[in-house]
Amino acid sequence: MNTLITLAIVVGVFIIILLIVIGLYNSLVRKKIDTENAWAQIDVQLKRRYDLIPNLVETVKGYASHERETLEGVIQARNQAVQITSDAAHAGQKAEAENMLTQALGRLFALSEAYPDLKANENFAALQEELTSTENRLGFARQHYNDTVARYQEALQTFPSNIIAAVFNFEKREYFELEPSSEAREAPKVSFS
Amino acid sequence: MADHGHDPRAFRKRGAASGPDRDAHEPPVPIPGMEHIPGMPTPRRSGDDEPRKKRSSRPRPGPPGPNDSLDEAVRRQIRAYPGTITYLDLIRRNKRASAILVACMILLAVVVGVTIGAASSLYVAPPNSALDSPLSPMVLGALVGGLLGLVISGAGAVWAFNAGANAILRMSHAKPVSRERDPELVNIVEELAIAAGIPVPKIYVIGDSAMNAFATGKDPEHAAVAITVGLRQKLTRDELQGVMAHEIAHIRHYDIRFSMLMAVMVGLIAVATDAFLRVTWHAGHRTRRSSREAAGAQVVVMLVALVLAILAPLIATIIQMAYSRQREYLADAGAVELTRYPKGLADALRKLAADTDPLVDTANRGTAHMYIVNPLNKMRRNPHEVSGPFSSHPPIAKRIARLEALMR
Numbered sequence: 001m002n003t004l005i006t007l008a009i010v011v012g013v014f015i016i017i018l019l020i021v022i023g024l025y026n027s028l029v030r031k032k033i034d035t036e037n038a039w040a041q042i043d044v045q046l047k048r049r050y051d052l053i054p055n056l057v058e059t060v061k062g063y064a065s066h067e068r069e070t071l072e073g074v075i076q077a078r079n080q081a082v083q084i085t086s087d088a089a090h091a092g093q094k095a096e097a098e099n100m101l102t103q104a105l106g107r108l109f110a111l112s113e114a115y116p117d118l119k120a121n122e123n124f125a126a127l128q129e130e131l132t133s134t135e136n137r138l139g140f141a142r143q144h145y146n147d148t149v150a151r152y153q154e155a156l157q158t159f160p161s162n163i164i165a166a167v168f169n170f171e172k173r174e175y176f177e178l179e180p181s182s183e184a185r186e187a188p189k190v191s192f193s
Numbered sequence: 194m195a196d197h198g199h200d201p202r203a204f205r206k207r208g209a210a211s212g213p214d215r216d217a218h219e220p221p222v223p224i225p226g227m228e229h230i231p232g233m234p235t236p237r238r239s240g241d242d243e244p245r246k247k248r249s250s251r252p253r254p255g256p257p258g259p260n261d262s263l264d265e266a267v268r269r270q271i272r273a274y275p276g277t278i279t280y281l282d283l284i285r286r287n288k289r290a291s292a293i294l295v296a297c298m299i300l301l302a303v304v305v306g307v308t309i310g311a312a313s314s315l316y317v318a319p320p321n322s323a324l325d326s327p328l329s330p331m332v333l334g335a336l337v338g339g340l341l342g343l344v345i346s347g348a349g350a351v352w353a354f355n356a357g358a359n360a361i362l363r364m365s366h367a368k369p370v371s372r373e374r375d376p377e378l379v380n381i382v383e384e385l386a387i388a389a390g391i392p393v394p395k396i397y398v399i400g401d402s403a404m405n406a407f408a409t410g411k412d413p414e415h416a417a418v419a420i421t422v423g424l425r426q427k428l429t430r431d432e433l434q435g436v437m438a439h440e441i442a443h444i445r446h447y448d449i450r451f452s453m454l455m456a457v458m459v460g461l462i463a464v465a466t467d468a469f470l471r472v473t474w475h476a477g478h479r480t481r482r483s484s485r486e487a488a489g490a491q492v493v494v495m496l497v498a499l500v501l502a503i504l505a506p507l508i509a510t511i512i513q514m515a516y517s518r519q520r521e522y523l524a525d526a527g528a529v530e531l532t533r534y535p536k537g538l539a540d541a542l543r544k545l546a547a548d549t550d551p552l553v554d555t556a557n558r559g560t561a562h563m564y565i566v567n568p569l570n571k572m573r574r575n576p577h578e579v580s581g582p583f584s585s586h587p588p589i590a591k592r593i594a595r596l597e598a599l600m601r
Contacts, residue, residue: 034390041387126376133380140388140531148390 024164031152035173038145039091042176045137046081046098052134053078053105056127060108063118070107077101091174098138105131142176149173280445280527287447291454295350298458301505302346303339305465310338353457358409358417358449361456361563365407365555367397367419378425381434382418385441388531394418394444398425399555404548407563408440409453416444421553428541435528435538439565442527448520452563455509455517459559462509466502510558517562518587525592529599539596542566546589562586 057071064071081097084090109128112118119125152173155161164170314334372379379396386393394410397419404424410416418440428436443449529535545551545566553568561569567586 038390041390045387129377129380133384136380136384137387140384143533144388144390 020160021164024161025168028152028155028161028165028168028170031148031155032170032173034148035145035152038141038148042138042141042145045134045141046094049101049131049134049138050078050082052127052131056108056124056131059121059124059127060112060118063115063121063124064111067111070104070111074101074104074108077104091176095176102135105135146175146177149175280442280530283446283448283523283527287451291447291451294451294454294458295354299343299346299350302342302349302465304342305505306338306340306342306345307335308338310334310336310341349457349461350454353454353461354411357453357457358411358415361409361453361560362397362417362419364557365399365419365553365560366401367399367417370396370398375425377430378420378433378437381430381437382441385434385438385531388438389413389441389445391416391441391445394441396420398422399553401553401555403551403553403568404545405551405553405556405564405566405568406436406440407560407565408443408449409456409563410444410449411453412447412450413444416449418444423548423550424545427544431534431537432541432544434532435534435536435541436565438528438531439524439538441531442524443520446520446523446527448524452517452520455512456559456563459506459509462506463559466506521565521587522592522595525596526599529596535596535599539593539600542589542593542596546593 053074057074060067061071077097077100081094081101084094084097109131112124112128156165156170156172311331311334314330370378375398382396383393391413394408394413394416395418397417399405399419399421401421402423403421404427406418406420406424408416408418418437420436420440424436425433443452525538528538532538551566551568553564556564556568558569561567564586566589
């Protein structure tokens, strides 16, 4: 009788532990999938931006063709960014290339301030709204991705899910960070004289 | 210049990225009054265990503070909420509250059904008419009434859950907006849906010159935001983003589910109470001529009926209002979590407070709590309006003050 009770208790405890392990494992998987989904969203927005840029450059060319340096800078930055495989594993590299592109675009828009005709162009205004929105989307997608990574990372490092993560080999995810070397974006050097 | 490392809106349309306080990452001052919200789960610190990420930093000019490791950004964002709750806690709470609400409403319907059944049994068969116990027709009536109440309220709950949002939108005369009609509004909502990690809600416009907006739906997959023409026209892009972020936060928190159920229930209770009072009055009137004991039983039933008829809508309203006041603060905090830019929403609220014609014609007592500011209150221009148990919204001045506390 006594051994039966002990056995029942042992089995019960085992089942409870098993359930906890399953729960922790599933929540880790869910968090990982969240980061992947969030990354996919960044990717969508990056593509949207790549598609908008040639259009934008063409429009600006019509009004400010002599600003070749800036225009080429944008094209170059875009082509560089396109080449980097975009998956969560290359987040760091991709972020760097995208930052270059963001800076180049910033210069382009700062430049547009000096051309009233360009600013009055309807096409340019629509493109600017689209690009503004895309930049916002990109920023928000990045913010959302980083939030999911933070939640995932927290689960990877806190007890008891860190044990499960170690046993089942859950890998760390990289943040999509903007490097602080973006002073060019903050203060575009444009001469209005 | 502040570092815009975490600023999702590096490109703003005009005069944009110049706010020096845009991105200060120092922990905000605790928000007055926001620390103690009853019924909140125990605060939990999320992100505090994050290691500080190493990064190649070089000395930068500008104000101190934005020593922006990502953890700091994440922590700050979480602190936009009172205490250290996250939106995940709010979702759990709202789902639970919605289930409890539905259960309570069904229970109430059963009680009301029982009462009506008992009361109308007097009308159908006066207690002294039969030779056996005078209670049995009453018991029978109570049973039938209770069962009817259960079935009707159950069906009503299913309907409210699935079709409530559409009913509310129709009632508010909201019309869907296309990208062609208003690309900026559609863009803003799409952007924020990305920030919140939810599907893009349907976007509606209400043809009213008052400034207001609301969100509804049963879950983020079936959600809608609606904004009045007046508000749409008077806001800048940043302010509009703040307002939409507030609505998206309602969606993300599942506030929409609770408030939708509330709106439908309040409407149904109003209708039911009306019908119910008529029936009991009628029943009482008819049996007035019968014997004394019968009259005694009747008076008891009628008293219960009257008390229910008066209390039910009253309690519903108080719950409705109390719940939604908290939710407004939390949605403001959620909006800041999404945009990281409290100023946008604060400026929008200031404009809303100054609205000279704040009455939304299609809003009623049932739907008032869903709006970003009270659509019924003529006195809204007084920013220090008192917030009693019957006001559906916290004073705008208080909301602005809390947002400003986040700006530092």
